[in-house]
Structure formats: C-alpha cells, structure tokens
Amino acid sequence: MAQVLAANPAAMFTVTELARMLGYSGGAVGNACETLAGRGEAERIGSKPRMYRATPATSTAAQRASGPPPAPSPKPSVPHQSAGPAAAASPPGGRPEPITRPNGQRYHPRALAQLPDVEALRRLREAQVPVLLYGPPGTGKTSLIEAAFPDLITVAGDGDTTVGDLIGEYTQDANGGYEFVYGPLVTAMQEGRALLLDDATLISPKVLAALYPAMDGRRQIQVKAHKGETITAADGFYVIAGHNPGVHGAVLTEALASRFSVQIQVGSDYDLAAALKINRKAVRIARHLANSQQAGEVGWAPQLRELIAFQKIADVLGTEAAFANLVGIAPLKDRDTVAEIVTKAVGRPVTALALGRQL
Structure with a gap:
C-alpha cells in the first residue's frame, strides 16, 4: 500500500x-x-x-x-492474510509492538490461535467471520477491537437502544424542518467500516433483529423509515460484538450467538499488569481474588482496568489511598472478603476510602 x-x-x-x-x-x-x-x-x-x-x-x-508492489490479480496469493502494514504485527524479534488506540493509550497484543490477537481479528474480518468477545468488564475487549480496527464505529448498547439508534431517524434541522440522519449501522455499511456493538447483549433482541440481514449473505438492510430504502454493505463492512456475562440484564440469546461464528473469552492479563509496573502487591491481590472468584469463594476481582486506575490513584494520592479505594470499589457483598485479603497482603487494616474528620 x-x-x-x-x-x-x-x-x-x-x-x-x-x-x-x-x-x-x-x-x-x-x-x-x-x-x-x-x-x-x-x-x-x-x-x-x-x-x-x-x-x-x-x-x-x-x-x-520487501520487494516491488504486488502485481494485480483476481485473488490474493495468501487469502487469509491481511495486506500491507495491518499484517505486520510481529517484528523480527517475535514480540508484537504496542498499538496506539484512538485515545492515545497503547495496546499490548496478546496471543490468540498462535497469532497476535489484533492480526487474528483482522484475518477474521477479511474472511467475514463475525466475532463475539466475552468476559468481565475492564478486561480489554474494547481496547483490543480499537487496536485491531482503526476505522471502527462503536455503538454503546443498553436496554434503551432503539432501531433508530442503529439505522437512523428523522431529526429537526436548523430551518425547523426534518431530515433523515443515518445511524452508525448504515454509515458502517456505506463506508465499509467495522462496527462494534459494545454490550450487545443489553440491546433488545427485537432491535438486534434489524442488524441480522446485514450480517448474512444478503448484506443488506431496508430502511423502512426512509422510503423503504435498501442499503447494501460495501467491501470491508464487518460486525463485532462485546458481551459482559456478569452484568445484570445481559442475555446472550440463541439468535445473537448463532450470528457470531467465533466467540473468544477475554480475561485480565495480570502478567501485563506487572509489566506495566503496577504495584506488585496490587497485582498479587488481583490474582488471588481472581482465583477465589473461579473457585466460587468471592464474586468480584479487580480487572486490568481497575489495576491501571489503582496505579494512577497511587501516583496522585498515595498507595495507602489506592488500596483503600480498591476495597471501596468492590461490590458490597464482597467488600468484607476483599478488605480481609487486602489487609493480609498489606500488613495493616484497610477499609474503604472515606472522608475523615474536618480539618
């Protein structure tokens, strides 16, 4: 390129x-x-x-x-590879370079099917295989998708998301009239971009049904609200979704699951947290709680997002305040258990961060 x-x-x-x-x-x-x-x-x-x-x-x-530009051909010589720099995820040393996300933060690729995860997702996009990423909030699902697809359009799903939010609706213009404004689904289809349905399982199944014709062999939708217009997806259009199984109201229906041929579990990379120079005791506590969560002994464990926030708080308010906040952000039903584990690791009593007496 x-x-x-x-x-x-x-x-x-x-x-x-x-x-x-x-x-x-x-x-x-x-x-x-x-x-x-x-x-x-x-x-x-x-x-x-x-x-x-x-x-x-x-x-x-x-x-x-390396070498001259590839000669035109009806099909790529290696169909499963992405072209150009998008595929250059692994440098000669074998360790993929961090990728800068739109917010300026750097994403560190992880292993997926013996590939860097960003490259694996790009190959799946080229093959038009939809992907669902699932796991607790804060584990890096959105970060991975943003790193893999710079042309991403994101829909933040919730129980109030409507068909109009996806496809578009009439909006009043400056002259007092009304014009139809296309939604993110139509924009992604027309421009051949990737579309992320974040928290897709919080969106009503009736709303999601409007998306399905764009994902199957038809790759078309009908905009009934806009004169029955038919929108056909351009090359490159791709749908990817995120699912947080533990979030109240998140339901992965059979209809939704069947549309995503690849479903990838995403957990926190505590080795990465250590590599990012996050407080070692905080990382050990998170690992301990994660193991306890898997054993059914506690319902919550800090994910990478919380650990990154821990270090920022420690840098601003001090480590003692950061540990107190770690206890305070735990769900109420797990707070005593978390406080006990943090207290044991730190070697002094730790309670939730709170205001003290008047100064």
Missing part, C-alpha cells in the same frame, strides 16, 4: 481502486490504509468515499516493505 502511494505522491486513491490494483479484498486494504494513516504514513481525505494519499513519511514506510 505504501509503495503504491509513494510511487504516486500527487494522486489520491479510494479503497476500491487500491484493492483492484493490488488484488486484495476491500476490508484488508481498508485496514492497511487506516493503519498507515494512524502512523502518519498516509493521509485520509474525506469519508464518502474514503481516499488516501502519500505524506512525507510514506516513502519511509514503502522502503520497509
């Missing part, structure tokens, strides 16, 4: 044009282009359609690639 852009520095290319030139799928090319753009090694112009052109850094990226 970088070689094509660098060889034509004054030109702009759509994803479809690049896919046709290189012989790869639109999804793979779109991923690669977004990765280049995220690194500053290409510039994205517009959104309908997305177009890309070279930047001063593109030639450097092109030089890193």
